[in-house]
Amino acid sequence: xxxxxxxxxxxxxxxxxxxxxxxxxxxxxxxxxxxxxxxxxxxxxxxxxxxxxxxxxxxxxxxxxxxxxxxxxxxxxxxxxxxxxxxxxxxxxxxxxxxxxxxxxxxxxxxxxxxxxxxxxxxxxxxxxxxxxxxxxxxxxxxxxxxxxxxxxxxxxxxxxxxxxxxxxxxxxxxxxxxxxxxxxxxxxxxxxxxxxxxxxxxxxxxxxxxxxxxxxxxxxxxxxxxxxxxxxxxxxxxxxxxxxxxxxxxxxxxxxxxxxxxxxxxxxxxxxxxxxxxxxxxxxxxxxxxxxxxxxxxxxxxxxxxxxxxxxxxxxxxxxxxxxxxxxxxxxxxxxxxxx
Numbered sequence: 604x605x606x607x608x609x610x611x612x613x614x615x616x617x618x619x620x621x622x623x624x625x626x627x628x629x630x631x632x633x634x635x636x637x638x639x640x641x642x643x644x645x646x647x648x649x650x651x652x653x654x655x656x657x658x659x660x661x662x663x664x665x666x667x668x669x670x671x672x673x674x675x676x677x678x679x680x681x682x683x684x685x686x687x688x689x690x691x692x693x694x695x696x697x698x699x700x701x702x703x704x705x706x707x708x709x710x711x712x713x714x715x716x717x718x719x720x721x722x723x724x725x726x727x728x729x730x731x732x733x734x735x736x737x738x739x740x741x742x743x744x745x746x747x748x749x750x751x752x753x754x755x756x757x758x759x760x761x762x763x764x765x766x767x768x769x770x771x772x773x774x775x776x777x778x779x780x781x782x783x784x785x786x787x788x789x790x791x792x793x794x795x796x797x798x799x800x801x802x803x804x805x806x807x808x809x810x811x812x813x814x815x816x817x818x819x820x821x822x823x824x825x826x827x828x829x830x831x832x833x834x835x836x837x838x839x840x841x842x843x844x845x846x847x848x849x850x851x852x853x854x855x856x857x858x859x860x861x862x863x864x865x866x867x868x869x870x871x872x873x874x875x876x877x878x879x880x881x882x883x884x885x886x887x888x889x890x891x892x893x894x895x896x897x898x899x900x901x902x903x904x905x906x907x908x909x910x911x912x913x914x915x916x917x918x919x920x921x922x923x924x925x926x927x928x929x930x931x932x933x934x935x936x937x938x939x940x941x942x943x944x
Contacts, residue, residue, distance in 0.1 A: 637796035640734035652689035741825035759832035861940035900924035
């Protein structure tokens with residue numbers, strides 16, 4: 604059962620992610636930028652490991668060199684936590700200074716996860732803890748709403764999400780307010796850094812953060828946005844279930860580089876399920892072929908293609924996101940295949 608919103612900061616937040624029977628030999632990793640949220644998470648993990656004679660905790664700090672002081676800050680994090688039980692610190696370097704400021708946050712985030720999960724795979728770590736909290740979740744929902752995201756986007760971040768076939772991203776702080784994490788650090792005498800980019804209003808998320816006071820006055824608090832994301836996630840799980848059922852009922856052929864569907868049973872499904880079945884087919888083919896699809900095609904383009912596929916009698920085929928969608932003239936079967944296998 605998900606924690607109430609907001610939740611108190613305590614080791615109980617970790618309990619469902621680190622069960623008592625968790626192997627004591629498998630190390631875990633935690634991303635530690637030095638901010639109050641990640642320092643609080645690292646401290647709780649260290650306390651848990653000390654209490655349960657737990658495994659080594661790899662505290663990973665990514666340094667992109669985007670600010671002159673970033674190298675010293677990464678080293679400072681290591682000094683602060685060097686005596687914490689079970690914790691070992693590593694700095695992962697990648698110079699992104701040549702990228703410029705356009706979409707730098709998104710590029711840095713993608714690179715950060717690549718570095719973190721690469722380290723995890725190299726050290727046989729399957730659980731990577733990150734400290735996204737309730738305020739982050741609220742900002743994510745608002746940001747995606749501003750981009751006309753569909754239901755999946757408005758579900759926000761998940762507490763547990765596979766990054767690839769080997770590493771799970773774990774976010775135990777999603778029901779916790781940032782102010783409570785700061786208070787925890789102060790009460791526990793845990794030092795932390797302040798990131799000046801959090802005050803740079805050239806970034807969309809910073810501008811959204813500054814609008815929080817106005818939104819809160821209207822009742823749109825982080826807690827309520829977090830509840831909305833949780834409820835939409837519940838609806839998403841139901842849609843995923845019916846998508847799998849529809850795929851099984853309509854798929855005639857499933858090969859590594861193509862999937863063929865019977866038109867009639869798929870056409871009888873609601874529009875949302877048809878859309879999700881086609882997206883799932885693309886995911887299955889990409890996974891079977893080892894293709895990194897990134898974020899995939901924009902939802903608007905996928906919606907338009909799905910409408911033409913099922914409503915346009917003159918549909919002759921179309922390519923989108925590296926996949927070809929076609930209808931067999933004699934049988935009416937729908938084929939989704941790689942563009943250039």
